[in-house]
Amino acid sequence: MGIENLLLGFHVAITPYNLFVAVVGITLGTIIGVLPGLGGANGVAILLPLTFTMPPTSAIILLTSLYWGALFGGAITSVLFNIPGEPWSVATTFDGYPLARQGLGGQALTAAFTSSFVGAFFSIVLITFFAPLLAEIALKFGPPEFFAIQLLTFSSFVGLGGGSPLKSLVSILLGFILAAVGLDIVTGQLRMTFGLVDLMKGFDFIIAVIGLFGIGEILLSVEEGLSFRSARTGMNLRVVLDTWRILPRYARTFVRGSFIGFWMGFKPGGATPASFMSYAFAKRFSKHPERFGHGELEGVVAPETAAHAAGVAAMLPMLTLGIPGSPTAAVMLGGLIIWGLQPGPLLFKERPEFVWGLIASMYTGNILGVLMVLAFVPFFAAILRIPFAILTPVIVVVCAVGSYAVHSNMIDIWYMVIFGLVGYVFKKLDYPLAPLVLALVLGDLAENALRQSLIMSQGSLAIFVTRPIAGAITAVALLFFALPVLTPWWRRLRGAVVPAQGAS
Amino acid sequence: MKLATALALCLVASSAVPAGAAWEPTKPIEFVVPAGTGGGADQMARLISGIAEKHKLSPRPIIVVNKGGGAGAEGFLDVKGKKGDAHTIIITLSNLFTTPLHTGIPFSWRDLTPLARMALDQFILWVNAETPYKTAKEYVTAVKDKPTSFKMGGTGSAQEDQILTIQLEQALGLKFIYVPFKGGGEVCVNLVGNHVDSTVNNPIECASHWKAGRVRPLAVFDTQRIPVAEWKDIPTVKEALGADVHYVMLRGIFGPPSMPKEAVDWYVAFLKKVYDTPEFQKYLTDGALKPAFATSAEYVKWVEENEQLHKELMAKGGLLKK
């Protein structure tokens, strides 16, 4: 295990052809990441038949590089237009977009890319040295544990936003309701479809997000006249270096985000919940939680670090167990079979050059990736200078294309427009959108995990307490739910002992 | 962007236009998968698309589109609506029968134009390798002693895995707790992690865990053993338990309603060429799929029989739409 295998891997990954393949993959991946609706999973699936003529190691390097590119690229439109290119970039919009509006788009993008790289690197190192051990831990996670994790993600996030608690509740409920539309896999029944084919596939999260955040934001921002309130941004790479000087301040956020991301990613949990959870923790532990949501750089660092750490960690169950840690990994897994490889625990023994070549390419791919996207930061930031009358139709068309691409269905473009209106109205009436989105992402997963658990226990809720891992996570989650109630009481208690705590 | 085009073109050589039969696709072919990305049907569709690309079997590319909503209802109804279209095909699995029967959507396989049956997928009864059950008999005895305490994991609800579980229960007088999961890979990992006691996974979904010594196959749900290398030592259910419980899953291709005759001929010839490639044959062997190429009358007859079979099985199991 370890160094000599890794060296073997680098021999494979650093051949000129494989480096070239990585660059192509990252380029295509970044484009896919930028285009909302075309996710990493689609991108990989689309290129899969074309990898057929390549050697398996180069093929997997192409596909994984595409995935890294998508992970990097997802942040670009989140920051610039408030449109998350990928689900895991939703939390990046919360502070990334306000930063861009203040003319700090370059900084936000640099922070996002750098954080992505840090998170990825952390996960790759862990995979290199601890893959088999971590796979064993992942196996301990059954439905009850997954439910506990969903609960924890949710509990860490609720109670963070200000505004009317009643309206937050309505947003959450609406998110869960939308998530429940379509097929209930536990019973195989169709829910809330009313016989309409268009409702059977349910509401795709990415379409809702494109509408609520993207179209909704355009409508909101034109209220003061037909222009974007965008400020000037510098057109050179100075911004990268300047931002790098600030970033070490967020060392703790980097570390926390990496851990959360890796922990959520290495078993099928997902990058999206990881990014939300990391954002929530960053806000909770920040000395200036009030700045979050108004353009705090840390609010970009936290979700991006976690998302990319989770995205990389999702490769681990694929390599060691032959199970997908993410939808993208699921497609890659299919690729392994098509290339004639047997995914699963024996892959490390039977095809070391493949596995270690892939792991080595994670290093090279991410280093290449971060350099490539950083080099383009000034270019991306300059996009905002394009006149409004050109940029608006282009964004709307790209949103429409993205919505259609998800299911190849016309109705999805209508959903996008409707969600756009809902986003606009909700934002004006102070219904928060983030809880709605989170509920939409987690609703399905959480309900399935809960009901699978209850089937296993024949209806007894005790299953969440008697299993040690599930019990521990559930306890932490409940603590977070209770926090809004406990905090004032705790403050009062501490206030009595240590009067007037200072700012630091 | 320009750079990317050039790079993409380097890797992805576009296919030349061969001269050929009377009818040929004149635009890209949409290959609908009524399931999500990454599953067995999706894999086969992408394999076919890749083989076509590699061996230049089709003048236009085959574009795989996933429409898995409502247990495949989305994909079936989409293709049903494309009457007479010569550039759309669909790959089906058992949900061709189960989804209409369970959800009552207005769809039947008779709406589609049958093209070819590519393979049949097997089912195996698996347990965790740490359990003491070396044979199906031992496991079944244990389940019989403690009804409603052994958990059987499977893909989805009112679909093939649950049908098979109910068949087993009724044939042997057992009672499992059936736990539905989203995909076959997830089911097998829950078996490895001891969250369920047994599964009826397809061979390929559990193969690598078996080789790694984490799960144990007890019996094949077919009338004969799988004739491929390491699989041939696994007894059939009939040999192991005396009860004749068998079930195989369709991996077949259909076209939209009233697809033009010339187009049907082209697709049938095309699919035969794909089937005969070494890559496709290797895929069948690796996945322990049953080679079962069939077209026209033979294919229709098989589908008819199996529709009837599913009706009976689902009626017995109480899975029909109420």
Place this chain on the structure above:
Amino acid sequence: MRIADLVTASFLMLLGAIVVFDASRLGVGWSTDGPKSGFFPFWLGVLLIAACAVILVQAARRAGLAPFVTRAQAGPVLKVLWPAVALVVLTQWLGLYVSAGLYTGFYMRWIGRHSWLAVLALAILFPLATFFIFEKWFLVPMPKGPLEAWLGQ
């Protein structure tokens, strides 16, 4: 604001009622296998109705001062919204690429008063670029209309 709040809350209550109605069809109980299909939707719907009822009462009591949108605000918003809707409607008939070209060109000329040359260039190049990215590289088919059919795509 007050009116909009009332309307939104009432609409959401109606939605909640639909959800509750459908959930009761699926069964809202708790069987030995845990909650039935309709259990969660039912309670989500009930809670939604309850929460919206409270919002409704609160909003009704409050004196409405600020309007939801002023006339000055509504203009620009509609100027973005209706062409976008037109784009979607056109897409159904003409396919995405032609509609995107018409929409982009129209918008540039109408709002931005860009020169005809710029309008034409972008209205042709942008859909063409989209076509190559989606149809050719990523093999994602988009809705197509008579023009694409005529060109044999």
